[in-house]
Amino acid sequence: MSFLRVGALLGGLLVVAGCSTVAPPSAQAPAPVAQASGPAAPSQAEPSPPAGAAAAKAVPAPTAAPARTDPLASLPAPTGRPPQAEAPVGNLWDRIRAGFAMPPLNSRLVAEKERFYLERPDYLQRMFARGSRYLFHIVEELEKRGMPTELALLPFVESAMNPVALSHAQAAGLWQFIPSTGRAYNLQQDWWVDNRRDVVKSTEAALDYLQKIYAMHGNDWFLALASYNWGEGAVARAVRRNQARGLPTDYLSLQMPAETRNYVPKLMALKNILLRANELGVALPDLPNRPYFVTIEKTRPIDLKLAAQFAGMTVDEFVALNPAHNRPVIAASRNNEIKLPADRIDAFMAAVERHGQANRAFATWQPHTLKPGETLETLAQRGGIAVAELRDANDLRAGQRILPGTRILAPQRAVEDETRVERFDGPRVYELVERPAAYHTVKRHESLATIARRYGTTVANLKAWNGLGKTAAPGTRLIVRPASAQTLLTTEDGDRRVVRSETNEPRIMHAVLRREPAEPERQAAPARTKRQHAAKPARRAGAATQKASAARAKPVAKKAPAAERGDAVRAGSGKRSPQRTNKRT
Numbered sequence: 001m002s003f004l005r006v007g008a009l010l011g012g013l014l015v016v017a018g019c020s021t022v023a024p025p026s027a028q029a030p031a032p033v034a035q036a037s038g039p040a041a042p043s044q045a046e047p048s049p050p051a052g053a054a055a056a057k058a059v060p061a062p063t064a065a066p067a068r069t070d071p072l073a074s075l076p077a078p079t080g081r082p083p084q085a086e087a088p089v090g091n092l093w094d095r096i097r098a099g100f101a102m103p104p105l106n107s108r109l110v111a112e113k114e115r116f117y118l119e120r121p122d123y124l125q126r127m128f129a130r131g132s133r134y135l136f137h138i139v140e141e142l143e144k145r146g147m148p149t150e151l152a153l154l155p156f157v158e159s160a161m162n163p164v165a166l167s168h169a170q171a172a173g174l175w176q177f178i179p180s181t182g183r184a185y186n187l188q189q190d191w192w193v194d195n196r197r198d199v200v201k202s203t204e205a206a207l208d209y210l211q212k213i214y215a216m217h218g219n220d221w222f223l224a225l226a227s228y229n230w231g232e233g234a235v236a237r238a239v240r241r242n243q244a245r246g247l248p249t250d251y252l253s254l255q256m257p258a259e260t261r262n263y264v265p266k267l268m269a270l271k272n273i274l275l276r277a278n279e280l281g282v283a284l285p286d287l288p289n290r291p292y293f294v295t296i297e298k299t300r301p302i303d304l305k306l307a308a309q310f311a312g313m314t315v316d317e318f319v320a321l322n323p324a325h326n327r328p329v330i331a332a333s334r335n336n337e338i339k340l341p342a343d344r345i346d347a348f349m350a351a352v353e354r355h356g357q358a359n360r361a362f363a364t365w366q367p368h369t370l371k372p373g374e375t376l377e378t379l380a381q382r383g384g385i386a387v388a389e390l391r392d393a394n395d396l397r398a399g400q401r402i403l404p405g406t407r408i409l410a411p412q413r414a415v416e417d418e419t420r421v422e423r424f425d426g427p428r429v430y431e432l433v434e435r436p437a438a439y440h441t442v443k444r445h446e447s448l449a450t451i452a453r454r455y456g457t458t459v460a461n462l463k464a465w466n467g468l469g470k471t472a473a474p475g476t477r478l479i480v481r482p483a484s485a486q487t488l489l490t491t492e493d494g495d496r497r498v499v500r501s502e503t504n505e506p507r508i509m510h511a512v513l514r515r516e517p518a519e520p521e522r523q524a525a526p527a528r529t530k531r532q533h534a535a536k537p538a539r540r541a542g543a544a545t546q547k548a549s550a551a552r553a554k555p556v557a558k559k560a561p562a563a564e565r566g567d568a569v570r571a572g573s574g575k576r577s578p579q580r581t582n583k584r585t
Contacts, residue, residue: 092136092287097274099142099149102221105268107252113262113269118280123160124273128285131161133292133320134174134199141203148221150271151210154228157266163197163323172196173323175206185209191326191395191426191492192334198324199339200295222251222264230260293321293339296348301331301363301421302338310351311344327409328393329365333422361415365393367424368410376402383411394427403430403487426492430499433488438481444474455480 117124138152155174159165163174171178173196179189185205187195195201210224213232217223217239227235238254247253251264277284304325308318319325321339330338340348355362368379376396380387391398394408407428409421440451448459448471457480462468465479472478487500 090289092139092289093274093277093284095289096135096139096149096152099139099152100271100275101148102150102268102271105222105251105264107265109262109265110268110272113265114272117269117273118282121282124282125285127156127161130320131156132285132287134161134163134203135287136289136291137199137293138203141207145207145211147207147211150221150267151207153267153270153274154206154225156270157263163199163320173202174199175202177202177205181209188335190334192331193324193326195324195335198335199321201324220251225264225267226251226254226256226260229263230256291342294342294345296338296340296345297336298330298338299332299336301329301418303362303364304328304330306355306362307338307348310355311340311348313341313344327365328389329363329409329421331422331424361418363418363421364411364413364415365409366412366415366418366421367407368412370402370404370406370408372404374404379410382413385411394429396427396429400429401432401434403432405430426494427490428492429490431488431490432485434485435481435483437479437483440478440480442472442474442476442478446474448472451478451480457481 134155135152138155139149142149142151155161158176159174161174164172165174165176166172167176169178172182172194175196177185177187177196179196182189182196182202182205185208187198187201187205189196210228213227214221214224216232217227217235223235223239235254235256238256239249241255242249242253273280273282274284304318304322305315305328307330308315311318321341322330324335364383370379376387376390380390383390388398390396390408390410396402396408409424409427438455440455442451448462448468451472452459452462462472462478462480465482466472466476468478482503484501484503486498486502488496489499490496
């Protein structure tokens, strides 16, 4: 069965295959940015074949996929930019060096950052190894725009060339776009995908932005880089301050935060290390001057694990090339592209064909509504996955009490309609949130009004919850917030609201106020008579009665009728009111 026949069986799972990095279709390209049309960088020498590749512990790079014949030849032509002509054979590091065009930065910080990197050779090697997947595409895009290839090293500074890096400020991806800037440059961010992590789309957006701020700062790359890190408005204000004081306005003369002060020196340090790698004893990994990945477009959903399996890759390897996907299934209508190593395309196509011939589902993760009696544990067991994986797929926290009616993604053994997943916009979660009762022990000179204000309630509530009169004696333990239970709904768009609320009214505690006996007046003891001696036992009995009365002055629970006891509010653990059990719930 031909590949074209497989496409027909699957409704066109795979439509296009290319043998080099392919830009996104023009319909999905970021909107044009107001800028000077292609600001020209200083003239660059043409890349020449290297004298020899630098010795290194190589990170293997795949060979280019062979030219395809029938039936691929009969497939529709790819949308968007056609594949580039085959790049000249050689080493990509030499091509990057040949494109360096920024002037040196005369700052002691450059040498300081060089030492930082050279003292951490393992860190350098990890960054370079990760970069071997993405650098060819970045260099291609820079050269098409006439931009200096020093910018190909910027993701090393921004994210250590990690496409899934996430900063404390929620900046994501190789180029570390914050959410707002990503949206401004048409980088889709939703439950299904985050294109700030897409290597192709984020690179296009980053270069658009860099060209804009380069023109904004009078074709000064150092100021443009400072703007990329600090913000274009902040750099513009720093320039105006120096102008007002009659001071120079170059990068080294501006007052800026320490992070920005060190930002450009890091980039220049990496440039110097590449230029003097042999002299410095830095072993660069072998980096062939050809595409690492290809892009496949599809029109049907497919499980992420299955796609990795078809390509003979681990899930981690697959995610390294496809980091924009947030879910365990890749929905075609959300992001219709898969990136694969160039030497895995034939194996992937063959696996797709075999799977289609067996009439097996490509997308087993499907929407599922939780029924009464079902739990996440039972769903995970049925799908053969860990509960943690099911929670992670749906952004559910450990410990959440999920209720029936919740709609999530879950793996299914039998799939009748794979396209149902395309209509899933995110989980719709009903969650039970219980809040235990809160207590307060009355202190001396503390009034009910003071306590009520402190806990945001009323004196009437305190009296009702605790069976009080006008006051509460010091030492009395009061309920200041009854136990409650709420049903919260988190909708597909992330809105969170209460759909049901219940307050567990506490059992009434009738508090008996503590009454201290009056101190008797001290008088000189008269001579005792026989009659007074006879009355002595009666006085002792009276004292014993006073002590017993004082002991009874502590709050006690009034025994409720049987029907009332049956309605006693229970806490989340199923226990009765804490006043009866003396346990916190």
